[in-house]
Amino acid sequence: MDFLDRERLAPLYARELALFHARIPKSLAAREIARGFMPDGVPMSWMSAFFSHPPVFVDAGEGSIFRDVDGNAFIDFNLADLSNTVGYGNTAVAKALVDCATRGIQYLQPSMDAIAVSAALAARTQMPFWQYTGTASAANIEAIRIARAYTRREKVVLFTGKYHGHIDTTLAKGGGPESNEPARPSSMGVSARATADTVNVAFNDLDQLKAALDKGDVALVLIEPALTNCSLVLPDAGFLEGAYEMTRAAGALFALDETHTLQMAYGGLIGERGLEADILTLGKGFGAGVPLGAYGLTPELARFIDKHQDGDTVPEPGIALGGTTYANALSLAGARAMLDEVATSDAHSRIAKLGARLADGLDGIIARHGLPWRAFRYGPRSGFCLSPTFPRTYGEAIRSVHADFYNLRHTYLANRGIWDAIVSAGPQVSFAHTEQDVDRYIEVCSELMDEIAAA
Ligand SMILES: Cc1ncc(COP(=O)(O)O)c(C=O)c1O
Numbered sequence: 332m333d334f335l336d337r338e339r340l341a342p343l344y345a346r347e348l349a350l351f352h353a354r355i356p357k358s359l360a361a362r363e364i365a366r367g368f369m370p371d372g373v374p375m376s377w378m379s380a381f382f383s384h385p386p387v388f389v390d391a392g393e394g395s396i397f398r399d400v401d402g403n404a405f406i407d408f409n410l411a412d413l414s415n416t417v418g419y420g421n422t423a424v425a426k427a428l429v430d431c432a433t434r435g436i437q438y439l440q441p442s443m444d445a446i447a448v449s450a451a452l453a454a455r456t457q458m459p460f461w462q463y464t465g466t467a468s469a470a471n472i473e474a475i476r477i478a479r480a481y482t483r484r485e486k487v488v489l490f491t492g493k494y495h496g497h498i499d500t501t502l503a504k505g506g507g508p509e510s511n512e513p514a515r516p517s518s519m520g521v522s523a524r525a526t527a528d529t530v531n532v533a534f535n536d537l538d539q540l541k542a543a544l545d546k547g548d549v550a551l552v553l554i555e556p557a558l559t560n561c562s563l564v565l566p567d568a569g570f571l572e573g574a575y576e577m578t579r580a581a582g583a584l585f586a587l588d589e590t591h592t593l594q595m596a597y598g599g600l601i602g603e604r605g606l607e608a609d610i611l612t613l614g615k616g617f618g619a620g621v622p623l624g625a626y627g628l629t630p631e632l633a634r635f636i637d638k639h640q641d642g643d644t645v646p647e648p649g650i651a652l653g654g655t656t657y658a659n660a661l662s663l664a665g666a667r668a669m670l671d672e673v674a675t676s677d678a679h680s681r682i683a684k685l686g687a688r689l690a691d692g693l694d695g696i697i698a699r700h701g702l703p704w705r706a707f708r709y710g711p712r713s714g715f716c717l718s719p720t721f722p723r724t725y726g727e728a729i730r731s732v733h734a735d736f737y738n739l740r741h742t743y744l745a746n747r748g749i750w751d752a753i754v755s756a757g758p759q760v761s762f763a764h765t766e767q768d769v770d771r772y773i774e775v776c777s778e779l780m781d782e783i784a785a786a
Contacts, residue, residue, distance in 0.1 A: 334702060335717075339786040340735045347742040351384045354746065357400040361388045381753045383738040384745065392419025394763040397750070405750035406768045408758035413594045416616030417673050418763020424619045427668035428661060437659040444663040448625075451670040455598035456589075458611045458627025462636075463658035467590035467614020468496025470624035471553065473652050474610045475500055477628075478551035478584040480650045481635055488543050488552045488583075490534040492725025494560035494755075495553060495588055495612075499525035507531055508542035534558055535567045535723045540574055544581035551610075552578045552585050556600040559591040560755045562714065562731040563707045564722050571600070575607050584632075586610035590624075593617055594759070595710040597679035617674065619665035624657075673762050679710070685760040685769050686711035692773030696780050707731075707757050714757020740779060747775045 332339060352359065362385060365372035373379045378386050387399035395418055398404050410416050417424055431444075449461040464470045475487055475498070487500055495501040499516075503526035506514025514529040516522070530549070532539040543549060556571055558564035571587075578585040587608040589599035594616040596603040601611055611627035618624075628636070641649035690713040693706035697715070705721070707714045715731065722728035737754040744751045749772055752758045758772060 334700070334783065335733060335736050337735055339783060340739050343782060343786055344735070344739040344742065347739060347746055348384055350746050351742050354403055355385065355387055355399065355401050358387045359385060361400060362386065382741055384742045394418050394420070395761055395765065395768050403745075404748055405745065406748060406764075406771060407750045407761070408772060409750050409752045409756070410594075410616070410759055410761050411620070412615070412753055412756065413591050413759065414615040414618075415620045416594045416759075416761045417619045417669055418761045421619070421668075421673060421763070423672040424665055424668045427664045428619075428621070431661050431664035434660075436661040437656060439655065441658070442660040442663055444660065444667045445658060448663050448666045448670060451667070452613070452617075452625065452627060455602045455670075456611055456627055457601065457605075458608070459630060460628040460633035462626055462628070462652065463663070464614075464624035464626070465622050465654055465657050465662075466496065466624045467588070467612060468498055468624070469654065469657070470590075470612040470614060470626045471495045471501065471586075471588060472498050474553065474586045474612050474626055475551055476650055476652070477610065477632060477636060478586070480639065481632065482550040482583060484548050484550040484583070485528045486530055486543075486546075486549045487528060488530045488532060488540065488549050490554055490558070490725075491531050492534060492558045492561040492564065492728060493553075493555055493588075495555075495590075500529055501553070502526065503529035503531065505531065507533075508539055508546075533724055534564055535570050537570065537573050537577065541577055544577060544583060547581065549578075549581060549583040552583055553588060554586070555588045555590075556592055556606065557595075557709065558725065558728060559595075559712075561725055561728045562716065562722065562755070563709060563712065563757060564724065564728045565709060566600075567723065571604075571606050584609040586612060586626075588612045590614045595712055596683075597674070597676045617666055617669055618662055619669035619673070621662045621665040623662040623666055678762050682711040682760050682762060682764065685764055685766065686713055688766065689713040689758060689760065689769045689772060692769065693776065696773070696777050699777075700780055700784055711760040712757055713759075714752065739783075740776075743779045743782075744772075744775055747778075749775050 362372040371379045390398045390400050396404050453459050499521050502518045502521045503514035504517040513527040516526050530543045532543050575585045585608050593599040614624040639649035641651050690706040690708035697704045703719045705716050707716045717731045741751045
């Protein structure tokens with residue numbers, strides 16, 4: 332029988348799920364009330380869709396730990412899918428947010444923090460000009476719109492296995508450069524017209540990218556510098572540099588989406604490796620858990636959007652950018668505290684060491700069980716890679732996204748005080764984690780793997 336055989340995992344999962352239900356009576360009762368007001372009893376569908384067990388209603392958190400209304404404590408390795416890398420109750424961030432909130436949260440005029448945040452992002456990433464949105468998805472929407480306006484072309488090239496948010500253009504599958512069929516919607520409710528201008532090519536494959544660009548109709552190549560939403564795929568040496576050169580030569584724009592990778596390295600991959608891009612989109616953790624997205628621009632693109640502003644007092648229609656609550660004072664105050672006082676270069680080095688400790692621990696468990704696996708490792712991120720070699724493509728990466736193993740693992744770990752990452756990601760340490768937190772994750776995982784082996 333295979334180590335992850337369903338027959339082995341199913342009885343353990345049934346036992347753990349029953350235990351989980353028994354541990355969360357108040358959450359279950361709250362959800363029943365909530366079902367009267369919200370679909371599935373949650374304010375945002377991911378909160379129940381991400382996990383096979385019921386959601387817990389949260390009470391409060393401190394450091395790396397949050398507690399539910401039943402009093403269960405969880406060391407958090409999901410970090411709200413990297414939107415809460417700061418941890419819980421950070422005093423510098425809390426002070427900045429309270430100071431701001433007592434003076435005023437939202438003006439629809441710039442605050443001084445906008446200058447400080449832009450300067451900090453520019454220093455880390457070398458992208459000189461910045462705009463802010465409410466989310467990373469919104470930053471990607473604006474990146475696509477700017478590229479279409481600038482190049483006067485329509486097509487957007489994406490990489491299979493990507494995730495850029497719930498944006499119609501990017502919710503597309505198929506439609507590779509060799510295909511005669513256009514890309515089609517990958518989810519319900521997206522119109523076929525919205526995905527017809529999307530081209531999906533394989534990650535780490537410059538030949539496919541060239542074939543897509545050779546048609547001369549591409550506005551934007553939008554890429555996560557590492558695929559982080561189908562386990563983890565790191566770029567081959569020279570791939571991102573080659574993709575940038577090729578894109579520029581084809582008259583298209585090149586956008587890096589570092590929504591996740593900015594949480595994994597100081598300045599993201601663009602800062603760490605000195606990459607080049609026309610647009611850099613960000614979101615999640617750099618806003619200290621307060622909704623915030625951003626995009627960096629070259630001077631040329633900054634001038635372009637300056638020239639083509641759109642608004643009630645502007646005579647000619649320009650590019651529609653912005654939103655009423657984007658760049659509000661509160662989110663920029665949080666981001667300033669986050670960048671200046673939490674996500675410093677030293678702090679990134681510290682969490683990278685913790686990430687390596689986590690990966691070493693998982694590698695130890697894998698070796699002890701003689702499994703043909705290894706641990707993912709990139710800065711603070713790790714997790715089980717269910718093959719002996721690291722993936723280079725989506726097809727290879729998706730093999731590590733194993734639903735039965737994941738459902739058991741999340742439930743088993745939750746019953747022992749660990750909140751694991753969502754299935755498409757891997758455990759990641761926040762700025763609030765300690766060595767003890769990491770060791771506890773390894774210890775509980777080790778117990779789980781022993782139980783699976785004995786089943
Ligand atoms: C690489 C990447 N870009 C964009 C997004 C969208 O982020 P948000 O849902 O915060 O808009 C995500 C979310 O997982 C992401 O992983």
